[in-house]
Amino acid sequence: MFFDRCCPGCGGRARHVCRACLAALTPGGELCLDQLTHTFALYCYDDRSRQIILAAKNGGRRDVLRVLGAQLGRLPLVDSADIITWVPASVAGRRRRGYDQGRILARALARQLNVPVRPLLRRAAGQSQAGKNRLQRIQGPVFRAATAAPKTVLLVDDVVATGASLSAAAVALRGAGADFVIGVAAAASVRPADLATNLYSDDTQRLRR
Numbered sequence: 001m002f003f004d005r006c007c008p009g010c011g012g013r014a015r016h017v018c019r020a021c022l023a024a025l026t027p028g029g030e031l032c033l034d035q036l037t038h039t040f041a042l043y044c045y046d047d048r049s050r051q052i053i054l055a056a057k058n059g060g061r062r063d064v065l066r067v068l069g070a071q072l073g074r075l076p077l078v079d080s081a082d083i084i085t086w087v088p089a090s091v092a093g094r095r096r097r098g099y100d101q102g103r104i105l106a107r108a109l110a111r112q113l114n115v116p117v118r119p120l121l122r123r124a125a126g127q128s129q130a131g132k133n134r135l136q137r138i139q140g141p142v143f144r145a146a147t148a149a150p151k152t153v154l155l156v157d158d159v160v161a162t163g164a165s166l167s168a169a170a171v172a173l174r175g176a177g178a179d180f181v182i183g184v185a186a187a188a189s190v191r192p193a194d195l196a197t198n199l200y201s202d203d204t205q206r207l208r209r
């Protein structure tokens with residue numbers, strides 16, 4: 001079969017990310033973040049996943065974002081949400097890229113789960129996380145809810161660094177009426193050993209049931 005695109009992982013011809021590169025990524029797991037009922041990252045953010053995620057996030061590879069978004073459907077508890085939303089990118093980031101990566105991830109996941117997807121959050125102006133130091137990142141951006149939130153919200157993000165963005169977004173969703181906020185991200189910059197539970201551990205299997 002001929003593909004006119006290349007896999008951002010290995011450079012080989014592929015429709016999006018090749019099977020081998022997806023299979024080689026380090027599985028993520030559960031993170032413990034303030035304000036979130038549960039948070040799961042699909043992969044650990046390491047050299048392998050970074051190449052793929054940066055191509056998706058900053059390299060215009062919306063096709064790769066859609067693959068990653070559909071893969072989020074493998075995470076525990078994702079089917080328990082009333083609605084799916086995402087952590088909105090900054091206006092500057094969205095302009096630079098031409099798209100909001102979280103929105104593409106969320107829409108692909110929504111299609112996979114057949115759950116409605118809505119833009120529930122707005123980011124306060126001038127709140128890009130890129131180029132900030134660690135302290136500024138920990139303080140995180142400020143979000144406000146654009147509308148009332150249902151009881152259980154699935155909140156999508158691309159990469160979790162400190163968790164500040166997800167926590168700040170969850171505060172806004174709770175303020176708008178959500179009782180349960182489940183965070184999911186394509187990757188988290190933690191070592192597998194630092195995850196609360198690994199994606200394929202017995203604990204997570206128990207959560208799935």
Ligand SMILES: [Zn+2]
Pocket residue numbers: 007008009010011012014017018019020021022
């Ligand atoms: Zn590949």
